[in-house]
Amino acid sequence: MKREHTEGRISERGIALLTVILGLLMMSALTTAIILLAGRESYLMGKQRFASNAMYAAGAGLEEARGRLLFYHPNALAGAPYRVGQVLYITNPGPGETVNPANLASSNPYADTEYQKEFGAPVTSALSVTTLPGASPSATGTGQIPFKWVRVTVKTELAANADIDGNGSYDNTIPVYYDGVHQNLNYSGDQVYRLTGLAVLPNGTRQMVQADVSGRLNGFDYALAVAGDCEIEPAGSTAQITGKTQCNGPLELQGNLAINGSLQSASSISGPGSIALTGTNSQVLANSGVTAPVISTTGTPPVVKSAVGTVTPFASPATPTPAPLPPSTLPNPSAASLTAAVTQTNPPGKCVGGNVVFDLGSTVPPTVFEFTGVPYTTACGTVLDPANFPATTQFLGTGTIWFSASPGGDIKFNNNFGTPTTPIDLNIIARPKDGSMGSSEMEFAGGVNNIRGMVYVQGEVETEPAKTTTATGSKTSTACPVIPNQQFNLSGSLIAYGPNASFEISDCSNKVGLTYNPMQLYRVNPPPGFNGMLVYGVGNTAILNWRDIIN
Numbered sequence: 001m002k003r004e005h006t007e008g009r010i011s012e013r014g015i016a017l018l019t020v021i022l023g024l025l026m027m028s029a030l031t032t033a034i035i036l037l038a039g040r041e042s043y044l045m046g047k048q049r050f051a052s053n054a055m056y057a058a059g060a061g062l063e064e065a066r067g068r069l070l071f072y073h074p075n076a077l078a079g080a081p082y083r084v085g086q087v088l089y090i091t092n093p094g095p096g097e098t099v100n101p102a103n104l105a106s107s108n109p110y111a112d113t114e115y116q117k118e119f120g121a122p123v124t125s126a127l128s129v130t131t132l133p134g135a136s137p138s139a140t141g142t143g144q145i146p147f148k149w150v151r152v153t154v155k156t157e158l159a160a161n162a163d164i165d166g167n168g169s170y171d172n173t174i175p176v177y178y179d180g181v182h183q184n185l186n187y188s189g190d191q192v193y194r195l196t197g198l199a200v201l202p203n204g205t206r207q208m209v210q211a212d213v214s215g216r217l218n219g220f221d222y223a224l225a226v227a228g229d230c231e232i233e234p235a236g237s238t239a240q241i242t243g244k245t246q247c248n249g250p251l252e253l254q255g256n257l258a259i260n261g262s263l264q265s266a267s268s269i270s271g272p273g274s275i276a277l278t279g280t281n282s283q284v285l286a287n288s289g290v291t292a293p294v295i296s297t298t299g300t301p302p303v304v305k306s307a308v309g310t311v312t313p314f315a316s317p318a319t320p321t322p323a324p325l326p327p328s329t330l331p332n333p334s335a336a337s338l339t340a341a342v343t344q345t346n347p348p349g350k351c352v353g354g355n356v357v358f359d360l361g362s363t364v365p366p367t368v369f370e371f372t373g374v375p376y377t378t379a380c381g382t383v384l385d386p387a388n389f390p391a392t393t394q395f396l397g398t399g400t401i402w403f404s405a406s407p408g409g410d411i412k413f414n415n416n417f418g419t420p421t422t423p424i425d426l427n428i429i430a431r432p433k434d435g436s437m438g439s440s441e442m443e444f445a446g447g448v449n450n451i452r453g454m455v456y457v458q459g460e461v462e463t464e465p466a467k468t469t470t471a472t473g474s475k476t477s478t479a480c481p482v483i484p485n486q487q488f489n490l491s492g493s494l495i496a497y498g499p500n501a502s503f504e505i506s507d508c509s510n511k512v513g514l515t516y517n518p519m520q521l522y523r524v525n526p527p528p529g530f531n532g533m534l535v536y537g538v539g540n541t542a543i544l545n546w547r548d549i550i551n
Contacts, residue, residue: 054146054207055548057199061147062211064134065090065195066541069152069215075135081154082191082522084173085127087115088152092134092144101149101198102129110148114196114208114549118159120172127364147199155192155212157185175523178214178544190214192544208549213541219534220331222246223261223516224494227314227330228460228501230265232257232273234512235480239505243493243516247503248313253292254507261516266313277302285310317497319435320529330497333456333529335433338368338402341528345370346386351379352394360397360426366525367397373405388412391446398425398525400453406432408440408458418450420485425520427453427492427527447483452491452520454527458498463488464506480508487511492520493534 068077068090081088089112093099101112102123115123123129134147157164158172165171165185179189196210223243224230230247232239233254241257246264253273260279263269270291275284277296283303284294287310296302317332347369349356356378360367371386378384384393386403393415395401403411408430418424428451430440440459447465455461465486467478488509493516496503505512521527521534 050201050203050205051207054199054201054205055209057145057147057201058197058207058209060145061090061092061134061150061197061199062195062209064147065150065152065197066211066213066543068135069193069213069541077132077152081152081193082175083127083526084154084156084175085119086153087123087126087129089129089131090134090150090152091131092147092149094144094146099148100131101151102131109200110198112149112151112196112198115151115153118161118194119153119156120158146201147197150195150197153194153196155194159194160212178542183544190542193541196549210545210547210549211543212545213543215541219518220493221516221518222493222495223514224503225314225330226496226501226503227316227498228496228503229267230502231504233507234505234509235507237510237512238276239512239514241514243514245514246311246314249502251286255505258297264311266311287311314497330495331530331533332497333429333431333527333533334531335404335431335435335529337531338404338429338431338529339370339433341365341368341400342370342402343367343399346372346374346376348377349379351382354380355392355394356380356382356384357394357396358401360395360399362398365528366425367399368402368528369399370402370404373403373409386411389415391415395424395426400427400429400525400527402528403428403430403440404433405440406434407436408432410441410443412443412445413449414445416446416448417444418448420448420450420487423450423452423489423491425452425525427456427525429454429456429527429529430458431456431529432458444488447481447486449488449490451489452517453525454492454521455490455494456527457496457501459496459500460502460504461494461496462504462506463509463512464504465508467508487513489513491515491517493517 067073068075069080070076077088089101091099099110101110104111104122104124112123154175156172156176158170163170164176164183171185174185176183176185176192177189178192183192192212192214194212198208200206221244223241224245226247229249230251238256238258241259241261243261245259245261248266250267251265251269253271255273257273258276258278260282262283262285263275264285266287268289269284269286273292275292275294277294280298280300284290286306287308290304290306294302294304312328315329317330319332320334347358349358358369373386375383375385387409391414395417411430417426430442440457442457443462443464445465465481465483468481470477494514
């Protein structure tokens with residue numbers, strides 16, 4: 001019995017030892033698991049911290065770009081994109097490194113491969129790529145914000161992967177706009193910019209973020225700007241102006257004018273004609289009196305202000321005018337930029353049915369034909385004097401015709417532009433190549449002038465179909481010609497500058513309309529040489545969308 005009792009105690013001690021060993025093993029495993037879990041959690045927290053830092057750094061880059069879109073920013077973006085295919089990068093390299101997002105080599109850690117995902121083609125095939133250095137301030141001792149680049153483009157349906165207009169396809173040619181409620185492709189409201197930013201931390205953590213912001217463009221936004229006198233005397237109809245109008249000299253109304261916008265004179269507004277204000281914010285301003293009758297078609301009392309200093313006269317432009325423009329300064333395109341944009345000088349045109357046809361085509365950038373003012377032989381053997389275009393001349397396509405004679409000769413168009421129902425996308429610029437102010441006169445004597453674009457003259461502009469003269473015995477009489485579908489319609493902007501500047505709607509003109517159209521001036525057919533002088537930045541921005549991109 002004693003031996004059996006001893007063996008039982010030994011057996012119990014073995015079980016206790018095994019239990020202790022198992023307990024120790026379990027405690028070791030649990031401790032190891034806790035240590036691993038704590039390390040894993042610390043790793044994840046560190047990774048999350050780095051990812052957050054990278055995201056905030058990329059977001060800081062977006063905010064820099066958003067701020068520099070504003071025209072009053074001290075480092076405002078020069079040449080901000082306004083057309084599809086234009087790309088602007090803000091780069092922010094660290095000490096000793098190169099950041100070139102347009103270099104798509106696999107060895108480039110900062111290559112912008114996201115652009116192709118959005119726009120369907122690599123950034124190397126973009127219409128233009130501009131790179132500017134970053135301008136982010138750094139707090140003392142904190143170092144620079146580690147974003148590497150920010151890309152600024154205009155937004156399209158394809159880039160957004162969204163059918164905004166609901167037509168079943170993703171457009172990649174029309175910029176997206178925001179009217180305060182909806183994004184649209186109707187050019188309604190403010191243009192939408194897409195900002196894409198990449199940040200890379202020293203430890204290699206990468207983050208790309210993106211925001212869509214809307215911005216109201218600013219610039220020289222006049223339907224009619226004249227550094228001299230204006231005379232409006234349309235025959236048998238009311239001239240229509242949509243947009244701002246200003247004449248430095250007296251504005252005389254021999255006929256009726258309807259305006260949706262402000263009508264301003266740095267002198268006086270007078271005459272037997274009347275002014276109808278058709279917009280809720282329309283007004284009439286003059287420095288020395290408004291004697292022409294003013295009515296409002298909106299039911300609100302017309303706003304008429306007449307006092308010295310009410311209107312600031314336009315200042316003569318510098319050569320070239322810097323962008324952005326000082327207030328009330330007329331723009332002046334760079335002659336060097338105009339020269340560089342010329343596609344052909346004194347083009348021969350084509351001979352079509354006895355007519356000389358100048359076809360500008362549909363190239364990007366648009367075609368520029370330069371006329372030097374010297375008569376030359378065109379198609380069909382016709383000698384053309386650029387001072388007097390015959391009625392058999394035709395202009396087709398989209399682009400600019402530039403008259404570069406110095407000091408600038410007179411130009412008379414006896415031909416039509418466009419048709420009564422189809423306008424031509426054309427800029428007409430008379431700007432001496434030597435930078436002088438010139439003294440030319442541009443006269444539209446043809447019956448149909450239906451133009452979308454800019455008319456820019458250093459001198460006088462007249463809409464005046466040539467009067468007919470009839471002799472009866474010893475007496476002669478003149479009369480306005482009977483021209484079917486006669487019109488002078490300009491959608492864009494008309495600017496007359498220089499010491500002899502003036503604008504006249506003659507008593508033979510009918511169906512006259514001027515409309516300020518910034519889309520025409522900076523998207524469809526931007527006049528060369530002006531760069532950022534017409535539309536040079538935005539006055540406010542609003543964030544519409546924000547997203548992280550896995551990178």
